[in-house]
Amino acid sequence: MILVEHTVISDDIRDELFVCNLSKCKGACCVEGDLGAPLEMEELPVIEKIAGAVRPYLSEAGQKELDKQGAYVLDSDGDYSTPTIGGKECIYAIYDDKGILKCGIEQAYLDGEIDWKKPVSCHLYPIRITKYDEFEALNYDRWHICAPACDLGKELGVPVYKFLKDALIRKYGEKWYSSLCREIEEREEEEKEA
Structure with missing residues (x-):
């Protein structure tokens, strides 16, 4: 240690x-697992604030779940996380033209729409x-x-x-x-x- x-x-x-190899894994970490991305308490107001700017980047299903569940959820472990679509992919996950899952939040950041890259748990994975x-x-x-x-x-x-x-x-x-x-x-x- x-x-x-x-x-x-x-x-x-x-x-x-x-070293992440998106061409091989296709961004599977955005869809695999039982829960969305873990969120820290200080991230909750941030993700709520940017949700409107990020919404146009999301898939139709992601937008529907954002409207239904909100920008984040209290998960079954008693922690906050990003919502998922049918218990699978994160609502913020988007597919590019090569079928690779990427982050709608990060894309909005790269386009200069918001000043927050993505949840730190995703960035640190x-x-x-x-x-x-x-x-x-x-x-x-x-x-x-x-x-x-x-x-x-x-x-x-x-x-x-x-x-x-x-x-x-x-x-x-x-x-x-x-x-x-x-x-x-x-x-x-x-x-x-x-």
């Missing part, structure tokens, strides 16, 4: 290799955060649908923490990320010397 400020980071985030009273635990989430990302990560030699640099900085800041990199570099030096 790696300790940085109020976070405990699993060694897998340093050791595992990962395959890292999942568990919050405790005194700290947050960051763990690498292994999922069979990400096998192409693991293969591409190995091919390119990119560890999870480097692939997710922007997302980690968004969540914890530059100083935190620099500390994480320093801790990892020091460990790697110690391991070489051992």
